[in-house]
Amino acid sequence: MITVRSFNEIIGGRDAEFSADKFARTYTRQFQLVVAQPDANPAEIQAYNRLPALYAPYSCGGIVDVLALCKRKRPKQLKIDPRAWEITCEWSTLDINPDQNQNNDQPIENPLDRPPVVGWDTEIYQRPLEKDIDDNPIANTAGQPFDPAIEVDDARLVMTVQRNELTFDKRTMAKYLNKLNADPFVGFDKRLAKFHKFSATTQFENGLRFWSVNYIIHFRDEDWDREIIDAGFYEKIDGQLAIIKDRAGFPVSEAAFLNGHGRHVPSLPAHFLTFKVYKDIKFKPLKLPET
Helix, strand or coil: CEEEEEEECCCCEEEEEEEEEEHHHEEEEEEEEECCCCCCCCCHHHHCCCCCCCEEEEEEEEEEEEEEEEEEEEEEEEECCCCCCEEEEEECCCCCCCHHHHEEEEEECHHHCCEEEEEEEEEEEEEECCCCCCCCCCCCCCECCCEEEEEEEEEEEEEEEEECCCCHHHHHHHCCCEEECCCEEEEEEEEEEEEEEEEEEEEEEEEEEEEEEEEEEECCCCCCCCECCCCEEEEEECCEEECCCCCCECCCCEEEEEECCCCCCCCCCCCCEEEECEEEEEHHHHHHCCC
């Protein structure tokens, strides 16, 4: 029985080959095993339990290829130190028997080669109405905004993308949630598209483990900044807050218009405040289809 001193994977020892012929894949990884005995048997070396077992599927860095099986393990003793061994492990989706490979003419599809599926739809929702189509504030005859605000139907353009991906990074996706496009995207200027939602599920097909990822992007013709009437129950006079009073000298019972500088405006036009409520991020790294 061997006594193991150290075991690790050799940095730079990984290799792979992907062929269009029957979607064949081969992988190689190299390991170093140091034992106490200079005369260890190669059969014992290859059987070390931390090495991949023969016919075990390929697994590395969270990627699993269940059709690529470990077909060969080659332990090699180092001349410089006979206690040290380099073990090369090889995986392949091809059968060891070449006659069986020749008889199998059925092509194997790579699910990662499928084009993304793009869809367009609309989403109807209710939004509070602050001003009309002529930019006049929505207010009563006394010039006071309605509370609660009047709501109207509105619609957003929605883009959906389904794409097969080999890996999926949820932390990267989380950075995009509720962010606007910092660069032009599918014909829309910057800050008009909002990353609304994503979902991802693992799939297994033709021996390959991959992710089916769905992206949902919302669009507006106008930016996503929030515009609201400058109104309240207080005004600012000489830097101090003061209750707004009506003509009879009583505190107003409804929010009154302000002029954009904190002073009460007894009549129209009212002032609108604009707030940027969403940060932006570049969409290009996502490599979503520009269609």
